[in-house]
Amino acid sequence: MIPATLKHALLATLLALAPLPAFADAQVVMKNFDFSPMAVTIKHGEAVVWKNLDGEPHTVVSVDGAFRSAALDQNDTYKFTFAKPGVYKYLCSIHPKMMATITVQ
Amino acid sequence: MNDETSRRGALKCLAFGGAGTLFALSGGIVTPINLAAAATGKTTITGKPLFLQISDTHIGFNKEANPDVQGTLKQTIDFVNAMKEKPALVIHTGDITHLSKAEEFDTAAQLLSALKVSELHTTPGEHDVTDTGAAYFERFGKPSNNKGYYSFDSNGVHFISLINVLNFKPGGLGALGDDQIAWLKGDLNGRSDSQPIVVYAHMPLWTIYEPWGWGTGDADQAFAMLRRFGSVTVLNGHIHQIVRKIEGNMIFHTARSTAYPQPTAGDGPGPGPLKVDAALLPKMLGITTLGFAPHPASAALTDYTLA
Numbered sequence: 001m002i003p004a005t006l007k008h009a010l011l012a013t014l015l016a017l018a019p020l021p022a023f024a025d026a027q028v029v030m031k032n033f034d035f036s037p038m039a040v041t042i043k044h045g046e047a048v049v050w051k052n053l054d055g056e057p058h059t060v061v062s063v064d065g066a067f068r069s070a071a072l073d074q075n076d077t078y079k080f081t082f083a084k085p086g087v088y089k090y091l092c093s094i095h096p097k098m099m100a101t102i103t104v105q
Numbered sequence: 106m107n108d109e110t111s112r113r114g115a116l117k118c119l120a121f122g123g124a125g126t127l128f129a130l131s132g133g134i135v136t137p138i139n140l141a142a143a144a145t146g147k148t149t150i151t152g153k154p155l156f157l158q159i160s161d162t163h164i165g166f167n168k169e170a171n172p173d174v175q176g177t178l179k180q181t182i183d184f185v186n187a188m189k190e191k192p193a194l195v196i197h198t199g200d201i202t203h204l205s206k207a208e209e210f211d212t213a214a215q216l217l218s219a220l221k222v223s224e225l226h227t228t229p230g231e232h233d234v235t236d237t238g239a240a241y242f243e244r245f246g247k248p249s250n251n252k253g254y255y256s257f258d259s260n261g262v263h264f265i266s267l268i269n270v271l272n273f274k275p276g277g278l279g280a281l282g283d284d285q286i287a288w289l290k291g292d293l294n295g296r297s298d299s300q301p302i303v304v305y306a307h308m309p310l311w312t313i314y315e316p317w318g319w320g321t322g323d324a325d326q327a328f329a330m331l332r333r334f335g336s337v338t339v340l341n342g343h344i345h346q347i348v349r350k351i352e353g354n355m356i357f358h359t360a361r362s363t364a365y366p367q368p369t370a371g372d373g374p375g376p377g378p379l380k381v382d383a384a385l386l387p388k389m390l391g392i393t394t395l396g397f398a399p400h401p402a403s404a405a406l407t408d409y410t411l412a
Binding site: 033068096 | 168170203204205206231232234235236237273274275276277316317318374375376377378
């Protein structure tokens with residue numbers, strides 16, 4: 001039996017450890033040589049986090065040069081915050097068949 | 106049989122085992138297997154290898170398909186250093202590193218420096234230029250003045266080092282680009298048709314499998330200029346397995362990786378590392394050597410595996 005005070009302390013600790021962002025970042029994964037989802041819409045000022053789930057590295061490279069990740073190995077992530085509205089096409093520079101779009105409102 | 110037909114037939118035989126001898130490393134002993142003789146029943150002459158191709162070392166890769174890519178590269182280097190007739194040149198056809206990291210390039214350069222050959226030539230793979238090429242060119246950019254393409258001569262053979270991994274178009278294949286094609290035109294201008302040509306890049310210069318980007322979109326412009334030569338050998342890495350084609354006087358050959366195999370075209374979602382049984386792996390890793398018989402100027406490709 002855990003004393004009630006300790007329970008409260010544990011709960012407080014867990015809450016303190018949990019991330020509490022002002023808004024959740026949009027998530028895109030790279031899996032089986034595709035971006036998923038392939039189309040994401042966010043508001044300007046928001047961010048997208050990409051995570052590579054493949055055993056093969058991928059990159060996140062904007063076609064117009066707005067953003068470019070390093071090579072992401074399995075489970076590596078890359079985050080980019082979009083300040084300006086627009087339609088951003090991007091690809092994996094290692095596998096340029098992998099293409100997707102971020103629409104920023 | 107006319108001359109052209111017999112020449113094609115001969116080249117076909119050469120490409121499927123070499124006019125030289127295939128050496129398989131088995132239990133640490135180099136064992137010669139005369140494939141061409143076995144195939145045709147004729148005796149063959151072993152010439153000195155002109156150069157050796159090493160590819161897709163992927164230093165930095167650490168997944169289960171091969172947790173020790175440094176070890177398999179060292180084995181490859183030991184194998185080369187133990188060859189009785191060592192070629193003067195080694196050509197690395199790219200993906201030296203896995204993630205273009207400085208420490209991966211440093212490790213690779215240190216390992217490759219153990220090769221007992223006089224010249225090492227390189228062209229980058231797309232894994233080497235994910236930073237747009239800064240780390241690669243800092244170490245290997247000198248021969249091309251940081252352009253990525255250059256040519257040189259060795260033993261009467263003209264070598265052309267091309268780059269096709271920069272400036273991918275979305276959804277596209279590898280690309281040479283207009284500047285490089287214009288340079289190639291100048292490089293070949295006035296050159297005798299009888300000079301043997303070896304041309305190499307990382308990604309296949311011929312389209313092997315378009316859905317996986319295994320090809321180079323504008324390479325046909327290069328082939329149009331190369332077709333007049335009597336002996337053209339086109340080499341690449343990238344696909345981690347051997348695929349060959351003979352077209353007129355041109356031999357196309359892709360090399361094995363020293364790091365890990367990849368699936369055959371279209372098998373699975375994409376060209377990722379292929380996990381195979383540990384006992385099978387050394388048979389799927391290896392290098393290629395190329396020798397030239399002086400008369401007629403014909404190329405003989407030989408592939409070696411680590412087991």
